[in-house]
Amino acid sequence: MKPQRILVVGAGHVGLYAALRLSDKVRRREAEVTVVDPQPHMTYQPFLPEAAAGNISPRHSVVPLRRELRRCRIVSGAVTRIEHARKVATVQPIIGPAREIEYDHIVVAPGSVSRTLPIPGLREHGIGFKTIGEAIYLRNHVLDRLDVAAATRDTETRRRALTFVFVGGGYAGIEALAEMEDMARDALKYYPELEQGDMHWVLVEATQRVLPEVDRDMGAYTVKQLIKRGLDIRLDTRLESCVDGVVKLSDGDSFPADTIVWTAGVKPSPMLDHTDLPRDPRSRITCLPTLQVVDGDRVLDGAWSAGDCAAVPDLTGPPGTYCSPSAQHAVRQAVRLADNIRDVIRGKAPTPYKHKHVGSVASLGLHKGVAQVYGIKLTGPLAWFMHRTYHVSRIPSFNRKVRVVIDWTLAFFLKREVVALGQLHDPREEFTEVTPKVPG
Ligand SMILES: Cc1cc2nc3c(=O)[nH]c(=O)nc-3n(C[C@H](O)[C@H](O)[C@H](O)COP(=O)(O)OP(=O)(O)OC[C@H]3O[C@@H](n4cnc5c(N)ncnc54)[C@H](O)[C@@H]3O)c2cc1C
Numbered sequence: 001m002k003p004q005r006i007l008v009v010g011a012g013h014v015g016l017y018a019a020l021r022l023s024d025k026v027r028r029r030e031a032e033v034t035v036v037d038p039q040p041h042m043t044y045q046p047f048l049p050e051a052a053a054g055n056i057s058p059r060h061s062v063v064p065l066r067r068e069l070r071r072c073r074i075v076s077g078a079v080t081r082i083e084h085a086r087k088v089a090t091v092q093p094i095i096g097p098a099r100e101i102e103y104d105h106i107v108v109a110p111g112s113v114s115r116t117l118p119i120p121g122l123r124e125h126g127i128g129f130k131t132i133g134e135a136i137y138l139r140n141h142v143l144d145r146l147d148v149a150a151a152t153r154d155t156e157t158r159r160r161a162l163t164f165v166f167v168g169g170g171y172a173g174i175e176a177l178a179e180m181e182d183m184a185r186d187a188l189k190y191y192p193e194l195e196q197g198d199m200h201w202v203l204v205e206a207t208q209r210v211l212p213e214v215d216r217d218m219g220a221y222t223v224k225q226l227i228k229r230g231l232d233i234r235l236d237t238r239l240e241s242c243v244d245g246v247v248k249l250s251d252g253d254s255f256p257a258d259t260i261v262w263t264a265g266v267k268p269s270p271m272l273d274h275t276d277l278p279r280d281p282r283s284r285i286t287c288l289p290t291l292q293v294v295d296g297d298r299v300l301d302g303a304w305s306a307g308d309c310a311a312v313p314d315l316t317g318p319p320g321t322y323c324s325p326s327a328q329h330a331v332r333q334a335v336r337l338a339d340n341i342r343d344v345i346r347g348k349a350p351t352p353y354k355h356k357h358v359g360s361v362a363s364l365g366l367h368k369g370v371a372q373v374y375g376i377k378l379t380g381p382l383a384w385f386m387h388r389t390y391h392v393s394r395i396p397s398f399n400r401k402v403r404v405v406i407d408w409t410l411a412f413f414l415k416r417e418v419v420a421l422g423q424l425h426d427p428r429e430e431f432t433e434v435t436p437k438v439p440g
Pocket of ligand 1: 011038044078109307325328
């Protein structure tokens with residue numbers, strides 16, 4: 001029998017774990033695995049807030065694909081189209097013309113993108129918080145704004161530079177806001193020109209609560225803690241406009257801000273619009289609990305999906321509920337999905353995915369956190385410690401775990417680094433300035 005061709009679209013939490021598991025559990029003569037992703041690494045997104053805050057090196061919060069997936073063929077590019085009726089995917093490599101890849105099984109896992117709204121000025125002035133590039137840009141930008149505020153004599157410029165607005169109070173938004181504020185507060189020790197009270201950190205959340213992933217009392221605790229730290233928490237409030245960086249809120253308030261971070265949820269990858277795969281009203285690929293793609297009653301042969309882009313029934317909840325878009329589900333679904341592909345290749349029936357969401361852990365800055373795991377509620381340093389131990393146990397590969405623990409240990413003894421490397425975002429500027437133009 002010829003080896004089955006397995007194509008993995010996206011090497012994130014689902015794609016990387018599925019490819020690793022397939023490498024481990026399927027014999028070479030049974031299957032060959034091709035992984036397509038425009039990035040050369042998987043990003044462990046739960047570590048983005050800590051990477052932005054400088055507790056973890058950016059390189060250590062990502063997992064290099066070529067190093068970890070030695071048994072897979074890696075294609076650096078994006079899948080732009082899937083015609084499952086022909087079992088063909090179109091890949092746009094990072095260089096050169098697009099090409100088609102044929103497959104027997106496809107794992108569709110391109111994840112999600114920021115769910116934005118048509119708010120005036122958002123496109124021009126907002127930034128998301130989903131990629132390592134965004135996290136590190138934000139870190140450098142926030143530290144750079146401290147330098148601007150310290151250098152200027154104009155009070156309006158200073159006020160604008162020191163106003164940081166985060167929109168969306170889920171775990172990504174809350175962790176990003178709390179970690180960045182914690183870092184800036186630390187950094188202020190080295191800025192005699194600035195005072196803690198000069199900074200204005202604002203959370204804008206459309207609903208009446210934050211952290212919907214945990215119980216209300218834990219969300220309320222988080223709000224209380226953030227207010228105690230001097231943060232400006234606006235619940236039941238929406239961002240209405242940010243034209244020219246002037247933030248206008250639905251509560252009638254308006255102020256200029258140099259930093260507007262959008263963390264108000266995610267939606268499935270828009271690449272799915274260019275596929276013939278069935279989707280639900282929220283644009284997610286419809287799946288069976290076995291992670292096979294299903295169109296009504298018809299199971300699509302060789303099509304699999306999981307993670308943020310998939311509607312996977314939650315067998316532990318009431319009928320009609322679906323697994324939440326979380327790393328917790330994504331990595332477990334990936335393992336189930338890989339084992340199911342192996343079983344189907346070997347002529348066995350696939351097994352349904354079943355996992356009861358154990359809860360959430362969130363860091364609110366150094367030694368501060370909130371956790372609700374298996375019904376147990378923790379706050380403060382204990383919750384923060386749980387957040388760290390949980391995520392270090394989850395990041396793939398021993399190599400990354402060691403690097404992350406070393407980063408934390410160094411930051412503990414030597415204090416975290418709070419220097420802006422803004423030059424990284426425009427490294428050729430100085431060189432082009434000193435290099436003469438050649439006429440003609
Ligand atoms: C800041 C932040 C903090 C978070 N914290 C937590 C947490 O504490 N706990 C938790 O459970 N969850 C957390 N999450 C959510 C979690 O990270 C996601 O649910 C999870 O990453 C989903 O996995 P995925 O494989 O579906 O998508 P991803 O991990 O996003 O992977 C998608 C991959 O597909 C690639 N890709 C995209 N388009 C294409 C294409 N056209 N062709 C090929 N490849 C493509 C991307 O480059 C990426 O590598 C957090 C998310 C963020 C942003």
